[in-house]
Structure formats: C-alpha cells, structure tokens
Amino acid sequence: MTRTVGILGGGIAGLALAARLAGRGHAVTVYDRDRLGGKLRQLMLAGEVVDTGPSLFTFPQVWRAYLRGLNEPDPLNLRPLPGGLGVHHTPHGPVPLPVPPGHPLHPHWERYEGAAAPLAPFLPVLLTTPPRLRDPLFRQAAAALLRVQGPYLTAQRWLAAQRLPPALTHALATHALNAGLAPQVAPPLYALIPALASAEIYQPERGMGALLDALLAFGQARGVQLREQTTVKSVLGQTLILSRGETARHDLLVSAMDPHRLAALLGKSAPSPLARRTVSGVGVYAVLPHPAPLPATSVLPPSSFAAFHAHVQRGALPPDTLTLVHAHTRQLSILLATPATGEPLTLPHPWVQAQLRRVEETLHTPGLLRDALDVATLAPDHYAQGGHPGGALYGPGLPAWRGGPLHPQPYRLRAGLWQVGTGVHPGGGIPAILGGVQIVDQLLQEAGW
Template identity: 85%
Template sequence: MTRPVGILGGGIAGLALAARLAHRGHAVTVYDRDQAGGKLRRLTLAGESVDTGPSLFTFPQVWRAYLRGLNEPDPLHLRPLPGGLGVHHTPHGPVPLPVPPGHPLHPHWQRYLRAAAPLAPFLGVLLTTPPRLRDPLFRQAAAALLRVQGPHLTAQGWLAAQRLPPALTHALATHALNAGLLPGVAPPLYALIPALVGADVSRPADGMGALLDALLTFGQARGVQVREHAPVTRLDGQTLTLADGGTARHDLIVSALDPHRLAALRGRLVTSPVARRTVSGVGVYAVLPRPAPLPATSVLPPTDFAAFHVHVRRGALPPDTLTLVHAHGRQLSVLLATPATGEALTLGHPWVQAQLRRVEATLHAPGLLRDALATTTLAPDHYAQGGHPGGALYGPGLPAWRGGPLHPQPYRLTGGLWQVGTGVHPGGGIPALLGGVQIVDRLLREAGW
C-alpha cells in the first residue's frame, strides 16, 4: 500500500532511508534547506571536483547489508586506502595503524587485536540491529561487547587496563574522537575501532561523493522526490510548513535532522550548553600544483587529551587539536577539531594558521598550502546552519552508557514521527549513519510501514 512519507533532511541518512522506504512502495519526498548531501558534498576547486565530509570508508559490511535491502549491486568500486587508518603522530612518536610486522610496536598491536577479536563477528549486528534485549541475535552481540569491554565504562579506562605502550595507547585513544568525544567520555567500543577496522579502509574509486551519487540514483529509480532549497519552518503533527508559506501533509514524517533542530520545528525549547556538545571542525580543502609528498592519511592527535577536553568544554580553542590530513593526488584536506561554538574560523585566523604550522613541522612539509591553486574553508558557523547548535558534528555529547550500539535512543517519537541519523544512532561516520538507517527501516516495517 502506497502511503505518503516526508523525510526532513537530505543528508546521507535521509537519502538512504528514502530509497529503502520507496523500495517498499511508499511515495517519499525529501526536504532539505540547502542541497542534498548534508556534510557530504562536492565542490569545484581549480577545475577539480573535491569532496567534503566523510573521508574514509570503513566497515563495508554495513554498506553491503544496506544494498541487499535494495537488491542493488555495489556501484562504489571501493579501493583500499594505502596505509589504512594512517600514521598517528603522537607525543611519544609516530604510530602507523594498523601496525605492520617488524615495527617495534607490532607485538603489542597483536595483543590488542587478540583482546578485540571476540567482538569482530558481531560488529555488523551491533551497528544494524535495534538495541532490544528480547532479540536473541542482539543479546548475543551485546554479550560479546560486554565481555570484551569488561568493567570499563570508557575508552580511556579500557585502554589503561591493557597496559599498552604510551605511543600505541595515545594513537588508539584518538579514535574516541570518531564520536566527537574524548577518551574519558566515549564508550570503550571506540578504543576498539582500529582493531575492528583492521586494514579494511577504503574509498570509492570516484571519491566519497560517489556515495551521494549512488543514494540519489537509488532514490530516483524508485520515485523519491528530493526538494532542495525547501526549508521547513514548522511541524504540526504530520503537517509541514515551508519557508515559502506552503504546507504539505504526510502520513509519516521521519526526521534526519539534529534532534534539537527538530524540537524547534515542533515549537519546543531545548537547550544545548557548549560543555555538553561534541566537537565541531574546520575543513581546509585545497588543490595544489602537484601532488603533496605525503601519505594518504596522517593523524595529529591532541598532545594532551585532558587539556583538549578542558578547552572544548569551555568553548575555547585548544593549544593543539586533532588534525586529519588527507592527500589524494593534487587534492589536500586538513580537518581540525574545534569547540562547537559556531565560530567563523577562516584560513587566515591565527589559530588555524598555528595548527597548519604544526602540520607542516610534524610532516616535514614546509609551505604546504603556499602555492595552492585554490582553497576553501568550512568552519563551525557553516555546520551550525543546518545542524546542532554551535556546529557540533555529532550532536550533543552523551554519557558513555547512552553511546555506542547499546544506546537507548527514541527512534519513534510519536506514531507518525520518527528519527534517523547520527543524532539518534551515536557515533560518527558512514557506518553509524547506514547502520541507523537499517535499524529504523526494520522498526518501521515492524510497525506496518
């Protein structure tokens, strides 16, 4: 039975769910205040197509499970990324992840892999299955996670118990920031990510923007209407009011917006103190005259996680920050974690320049952007326009017991209003988004949609 469904937000989660609902015969309309893609979009710089947003493709089994629900072949042509998760330039020395044989840290890396190994077969279940204890498969997967993490409630606590060398501990702790949280706050699962990812880190042959192209193509083939530049200003039950004064009513509304933004559309006031937000970021994207002599991925963690945490909670720019450097041909991206204050940080801002000098010194690449043919910068003020207050990339910071795959999150707010996306499936990146889509898709089917 065809029923009208409205999806608020045309990012990865909104578009992915739209295609799955339309595949089951529903008439789906996606509304976006800007252009489709959310944080994932393509810019043109110096004649080249440059992707913003997610830069790595991990846990491809989640993507393949999504495709099976559409009976679609994989159009992405994923290619292994040289160096996997990249070289992590910790205060104790550089650490490549995964650690290769022959490296002094390799025996410790192997011990770490053995500690995480019992969870590996269940990761796909945890990412794509509703967190319900009455589900025997989820119970089995949750039990595996709890056995691996033991009594430890945070990534920092779990790593401390492993007694790994400081350099490896620091590199692994950095991955808590995949959830926009510090190691002392993030669930233990985030300390396990490098082991669970292994060397299976990739990107589509045509760049990350190929994922957006695929989702749009899947939706178009199934009749999904994507209304770009159509801001929704109010939500009353299942009736939308648009910025142009028009209205639209759907039998079902699914919000792929940040929950705070959804609350505002419903006329409800929800506060978001800076101290409780996840991080925001500055993305510097450039096209160079020639390829940079750099690895595909370089990671510069904060020197001191505790100091970084204090600054972020106060809304102050830290002395140094998590920095991801991705080099791909002539394209270079430098991604800097910042407090979620909505600040308009430009390329010329003294703090941004200081972080770029740190990159140049650490990677032995002086004048990295000096001869760039073109650059552009996306900052917290950009991410705040359509997302969480202050531009928090992963929404509000949740306590460890509410994060990760065991999250007790409200996917269903009312009978006709549901939620999907990073804000309700904690964790950053493509796996969390696509996993959350499959969870909501299954729950909607069970509810008769």
C-alpha cells in the same frame, strides 16, 4: 492505497532511508534547506571536484547489508586505502595503524587485536540491529561487547588496563574522537575501532562523492522526490509548513535532522549546554600545483587529551588539536577539531594558522598551502546552519553508558513521527549512519510501513 512519507533532511541518512521506503511502494519526498548530501558534499576548486565530509569507508559489511535490502549491486568499486588508518604522530613518536609486521610496536598491536577479536563477528549486528534485549541476536552481540570492554566505562580506562606502550595507547585513544568526544568520556568501543576496522579500510574508486551519487540514483529509480532549497519552518501534526507559505501533509514523517533542530520545529525547548556538545571542526580543502609528498592519511592527535577536553568543554580553542590530513593526487584536506561554538574560523585566523604550522612542522612540509591553486574553508558556523547548535558534528555528547550501539534512543517520537541519523544512533562515520538507517527501516516495517 499509496501512503506518503516526508523525510526532513537530505543527508546520507535521509537519502538512504528514502530509497528503502520508496522501494516498498511509498510515495517519498525528501526536503532539504540546502543542497542534498549533508556533510558529504562537493566543492569545485581549480576546476577539480573535491569531496568534503567522511573520508574513510570502514565496515563495508554494513553497506552491503543496506544494498541487499534494495536488491542492488555495489556501484562504489571500493579500493583499499593505502596506509589504512594512517600515521599517527603522537607525542611519543609516529605510529602507523594498523602497525605492520617488523615494527617495534607490532607485538603490542597483536595483543591489542587479540583483546578486540571476540567482538569482531558481532559489530555489524550491533550497528544494524535495534537495541532490544528481547532480540536474541542483539543480546548475544551486546554480551560480546560487554565481555570485551569488561568493567571499564570509557575508552581511556579500557586502554589503561591493556598496559600498552604510550605511543600506541595515544594513537588508539585518538579514535575516541570518532564519536566527537575525548577518550576520558567516550565509550570503550571507540578504543576498539582501529582493531575492528583495520582489515578493511576503503575509499570508493571515484571518491566519497560516489556514495552520494549512488544514494541519489537509488532514490530516483524508485520515484523519490527531491526538494533542495526547501526550508521546513515548522511541523504541525502531520503537516509541514514550508518556506514561502507552502504546506505539505504526509502520512509519515521521518526527521533526518539534528534532534534539537527538530524540537524547535515542533515548538519545543531543547537546551544544548556547551559543555555537553561534541566537537565541531574546520575543514581546509585545497588543490595544489603538484601532489603533496605525503601518505594518504596523516593524523596529528592532541598532545594532551586532558587539556583538549578541558578547552572544548569551556568553548576555548585548544593549544593543539586533532588534525587529519588527507592527500590524494593534487587534492589536500586538513581537518581540525574545534569546540562547538559556531565560530567563523577562517583560513587567516591566528589559531588556524598555528595549527597549519604544526602540520607543516610535524610532516616536514614547509609552505604546504603557499602555492595552492585554490583553497576553501568550512568552519563551525557552516556546520551550525543546518545542524546542532554551535556546529557540533555528532550532536550532544552522551554519557559513556548511553553511547554506541547500546543506546536507548527514541527512534519513534509519536505516531507518524520518527527520526534517523547520527543524532539518534551515536557515533560518527558512514557505518553508524547506514546502520541507523537499517534499524529504523526494520522498525518501520514492523510497524506496518
């Protein structure tokens, strides 16, 4: 007999898991209060389709493992991203990552790569395997991680122990913010990411929106029902109370929503202290009359991670912030990290304007947006609408020992109710999302789904 599955949330995690479950013969319905895609969506600006959300495709082994589970060829045509992780404009000078041969910092980069190298074969295992010490493969991978990180519990402490030049240390520490946390509190793994990812940094040939198109196609080919603009009001047992008084009962429910939002649907209290939240952000997306004279990726780290962390913890806008600048043909995106306060930070806001001036000065591009044909902004209030309180992009910040692949997170909340997504598989980016999907998919298969 066909069993029914309801998935709450149509972001990358929800859609990816839906295709896997439908491929095993379940009748799957995905519910989303807005448009499908979650943070990965598309805007129409000046007649062009502009992608939002993740901008880099790293650790493609995780994507390929997901495809193998569907017996699908890769439709993305991944292309190497020029410049890799980009030029990091640290207070000590610009640093390209990876550092190329001939650069003064290259010997130090090689030493750093050597420190991270023993973990490289095991990272896909950590990303895609349930964190169970009885599993010999996971135990071997976890041991490799613990050997590489040593006694250091944070990214900052691990980097300090490597005794690298200040410019390289600052550039590497910036990647702790891939977890939405400053290096003082992020797990050491995030200081290792540049070395582990540097050989394979990609974008799909047709842009990141191609990933969304692929997941939708996989689901539709397997009969997944997609219900956009359908709000789940509450969850009562196995029954969903939907907008307009409609109800839907499923044999299995999987939440791909933020766990705090799920708790509210279950009628439970789930406080989210501001000081524990990961960062939110402002995304400024523009189409220019001509291509900007910029590399594919430029990174402007905060000048002081300590000041940045202190401001974010108390919900104050930092004097300068992590800023990612992506340039592709005439399209430009500028992403600013902010505290997760849900503030509607628009383009004219004085703080946003100050950060844009910093970009122009650092990258020597005066009037960067002055002649833009069209501009759109997504801010913390946007991300708060369907996500964590305040628009925290990665949910609540976890202690360093609970972050990353060693997380003791509850994928199964009770019989018939599971959860998936970055809220329960800590870390940002596509590898963490798709890895978490494969973990939940494996656990569901073991439970008879």
